[in-house]
Amino acid sequence: MRKGIVASVVGASLMALGLATTPAEAQNLRIFTGGQQRPDVMRKILDVFQERNPGMKVDIEVGGATSEQQQQYLNTVLASRDASLDVVLIDVIRPAQWAAANWAEPLDGFLGAEKDAVMAKYLPAYRAANIVNGKVIALPYFADAQFLYYRKDLLEKHKQQPPKTWAELQASAGAVMKGEGNANLQGFLTAGAPIEGTVCTYLVPVWGSGGDLTDSGGKLALGADAAKAPFKLYADMKTAGVLPANIAEIVTDRARQMFQAGGAVYNMNWAFNWNRFQNDADSQVKDKVGVIPLPGFTADRQSTCIGGWQLAITAFSKNKEAAYKLLRFLSSPEVSKMQAIAASHLPVFAEVYADADVLKANPWFKDALPVVQSARSRPVSARYTEVSEIVRTNMNAYLAGTKTAEQALGDMTTRLGAIYR
Amino acid sequence: MTSATPVLKHRLTPLERSERRLGLVMLAPAFILLAATVIYPVATLIWTSFRFQHLAQPWMGTPFVGLEQYWKGLTDPHFWSSTLNTALYILVTVPGAVIVGLGLALLANQPFRIKWPVRLGLLLPWALPLVFAGLIFRWFFEFKQGIVNNALIWFGLKPLNWLTDPTLAFIAICIAIIWKSSSFVALVLLAGLQTIPKSMYEAAEIDGANKWQQFVEITLPMLRPAIFVALIFRTITAIQTFDIPYAMTNGGPGNSTETLAMYIHKTTIDFLDFGYGSALAVLMFIVSVIATSGYLRYTRRDPSKAGR
Numbered sequence: 246m247r248k249g250i251v252a253s254v255v256g257a258s259l260m261a262l263g264l265a266t267t268p269a270e271a272q273n274l275r276i277f278t279g280g281q282q283r284p285d286v287m288r289k290i291l292d293v294f295q296e297r298n299p300g301m302k303v304d305i306e307v308g309g310a311t312s313e314q315q316q317q318y319l320n321t322v323l324a325s326r327d328a329s330l331d332v333v334l335i336d337v338i339r340p341a342q343w344a345a346a347n348w349a350e351p352l353d354g355f356l357g358a359e360k361d362a363v364m365a366k367y368l369p370a371y372r373a374a375n376i377v378n379g380k381v382i383a384l385p386y387f388a389d390a391q392f393l394y395y396r397k398d399l400l401e402k403h404k405q406q407p408p409k410t411w412a413e414l415q416a417s418a419g420a421v422m423k424g425e426g427n428a429n430l431q432g433f434l435t436a437g438a439p440i441e442g443t444v445c446t447y448l449v450p451v452w453g454s455g456g457d458l459t460d461s462g463g464k465l466a467l468g469a470d471a472a473k474a475p476f477k478l479y480a481d482m483k484t485a486g487v488l489p490a491n492i493a494e495i496v497t498d499r500a501r502q503m504f505q506a507g508g509a510v511y512n513m514n515w516a517f518n519w520n521r522f523q524n525d526a527d528s529q530v531k532d533k534v535g536v537i538p539l540p541g542f543t544a545d546r547q548s549t550c551i552g553g554w555q556l557a558i559t560a561f562s563k564n565k566e567a568a569y570k571l572l573r574f575l576s577s578p579e580v581s582k583m584q585a586i587a588a589s590h591l592p593v594f595a596e597v598y599a600d601a602d603v604l605k606a607n608p609w610f611k612d613a614l615p616v617v618q619s620a621r622s623r624p625v626s627a628r629y630t631e632v633s634e635i636v637r638t639n640m641n642a643y644l645a646g647t648k649t650a651e652q653a654l655g656d657m658t659t660r661l662g663a664i665y666r
Numbered sequence: 667m668t669s670a671t672p673v674l675k676h677r678l679t680p681l682e683r684s685e686r687r688l689g690l691v692m693l694a695p696a697f698i699l700l701a702a703t704v705i706y707p708v709a710t711l712i713w714t715s716f717r718f719q720h721l722a723q724p725w726m727g728t729p730f731v732g733l734e735q736y737w738k739g740l741t742d743p744h745f746w747s748s749t750l751n752t753a754l755y756i757l758v759t760v761p762g763a764v765i766v767g768l769g770l771a772l773l774a775n776q777p778f779r780i781k782w783p784v785r786l787g788l789l790l791p792w793a794l795p796l797v798f799a800g801l802i803f804r805w806f807f808e809f810k811q812g813i814v815n816n817a818l819i820w821f822g823l824k825p826l827n828w829l830t831d832p833t834l835a836f837i838a839i840c841i842a843i844i845w846k847s848s849s850f851v852a853l854v855l856l857a858g859l860q861t862i863p864k865s866m867y868e869a870a871e872i873d874g875a876n877k878w879q880q881f882v883e884i885t886l887p888m889l890r891p892a893i894f895v896a897l898i899f900r901t902i903t904a905i906q907t908f909d910i911p912y913a914m915t916n917g918g919p920g921n922s923t924e925t926l927a928m929y930i931h932k933t934t935i936d937f938l939d940f941g942y943g944s945a946l947a948v949l950m951f952i953v954s955v956i957a958t959s960g961y962l963r964y965t966r967r968d969p970s971k972a973g974r
Contacts, residue, residue: 438918439916494918503810647832
């Protein structure tokens with residue numbers, strides 16, 4: 246018995262030595278992604294990587310459907326310093342928190358002298374989002390922004406123009422709904438449930454009226470009129486019957502499903518949904534969808550929320566060198582192009598937007614670049630999950646009609662005040 | 667204590683000593699397992715609750731803050747609103763599950779020719795994971811596609827905003843919890859029912875008691891211990907209510923259906939505030955001790971003296 250243990254310990258250490266002296270042996274990496282970030286497309290991309298790097302094998306672990314659910318899982322994995330994940334796909338709002346918690350391996354050491362040259366190639370918003378306190382925390386995988394999807398066929402049928410302002414949107418949605426006379430047709434869909442997407446539902450109209458959650462000095466700016474704009478906007482839509490009665494239970498992907506089933510005139514949603522509307526087998530709206538920038542209160546001041554997914558190496562990974570190699574491949578113009586064609590993921594490099602093959606798959610990408618370039622970031626904070634929870638629960642309570650605009654804004658101010666001291 | 671020692675202290679024979687040693691050795695695995703899975707985590711929880719430990723603010727370190735986070739909890743309106751919600755769930759779903767469970771148990775105790783479909787029907791909700799039950803009921807109560815609103819429309823009524831109105835959401839969640847938990851109660855009560863001898867009912871019938879009198883005079887009193895066991899278990903799980911409201915409303919609209927367990931989960935896992943989350947968890951532990959101590963006092967009483 247004891248002899249057996251000794252033998253296996255010796256054997257294991259010999260094996261460890263063997264591994265240490267021959268690093269070219271098989272390398273296994275594990276990458277984490279959410280279910281909505283198209284793991285199927287990632288698998289095809291990883292197959293290309295494995296082909297070019299014999300001996301390397303990359304497994305995908307697919308996690309929760311929403312950004313919060315993924316992060317909840319990752320919080321438990323990383324708080325316990327688990328080494329099972331090497332690379333993680335994280336939401337654009339997370340790098341500050343990951344940097345603060347020391348969960349991401351800073352990439353500066355790997356990038357070395359190349360750092361500035363490499364980072365300069367990305368769209369400015371993504372360069373900024375991934376550098377926290379001067380350190381590169383992650384590299385962009387794909388870009389995203391919210392757009393307005395509309396039913397081309399219905400707008401044409403009822404002689405409406407694609408809207409440039411919220412007032413036009415409300416009027417044309419009302420006209421189409423009246424003309425169709427279909428009780429199952431909704432006017433405008435966006436996220437309203439207490440989830441991350443509802444933060445954008447609140448912030449887009451705030452930005453659209455020239456405001457922000459915080460002012461340039463990082464102080465809360467909820468006293469300004471702009472902070473009240475979303476409440477007025479959605480109240481008007483609700484009164485006009487353009488917003489569904491159950492808006493407070495709708496999550497982002499539910500809005501996508503409803504629009505895809507032909508149940509709505511307008512849907513404020515992320516760019517990647519284009520591919521679903523056009524290519525999903527169950528789509529009722531194939532070739533009937535148009536996509537334009539989100540409206541503003543005035544036609545010249547449109548605004549949108551920036552999204553997108555970033556690749557970070559976990560601080561606990563035991564294969565950081567190999568993981569970095571994978572990162573550079575996944576965050577390359579070549580992979581950006583592959584994703585754009587296969588999944589309508591917005592590229593993180595300006596030049597890919599002009600690529601002929603990309604434009605063939607997504608004709609509207611030619612107008613998408615300026616939207617992504619002008620898209621706004623949700624507040625950057627190490628305590629972003631708390632900021633997000635405060636904004637989304639209050640917006641949700643307002644949409645459900647359980648809080649007035651004053652109560653919702655008051656509660657937001659009190660609770661956010663404790664964070665933005 | 668000191669007066670008792672001389673009585674205990676008699677010389678052990680070598681055989682007795684080795685028996686005792688063997689006994690300790692055989693207890694050790696159970697003790698170590700318990701220490702690793704219960705004592706260590708609980709001790710860590712209490713220790714963490716006295717420290718500031720926020721993973722998103724590691725530059726603050728983990729200083730000892732004493733009772734500060736308990737005070738923060740007691741002055742946090744969010745803590746009180748989620749405690750109140752939890753209390754409401756307990757008040758509605760514990761008696762609700764016992765009443766429905768008693769009905770189910772009485773039904774299952776009927777002399778059916780084929781027993782297994784009834785028993786299976788009883789077991790299924792219990793065997794289903796909580797979060798599945800939550801998701802199923804979320805679809806039942808969904809505004810557009812849900813069968814509950816479909817039924818309302820069928821009867822010519824207006825569809826209701828089940829999951830986005832605080833009162834209706836509370837009702838919907840209670841229905842789901844009662845459906846889910848009453849089968850466990852029914853199983854416990856069914857076991858109790860089967861211990862009641864048939865002869866008692868036969869004697870009552872001879873004495874001219876009707877079915878209702880038999881139920882009140884025989885079934886209920888004989889079932890009291892089983893009902894109390896069910897109540898204790900149900901109350902303890904009700905204090906920890908998490909999965910079903912999490913899946914059905916995620917605490918919405920606003921925070922109006924959020925339970926204490928959900929608030930602790932949010933504070934710890936979402937906000938990464940381990941210190942404050944631990945303090946809240948200790949507070950919840952205190953709440954559950956208070957809530958169950960009444961039952962515990964009852965069970966400690968001598969059963970032979972437990973009159974009506």
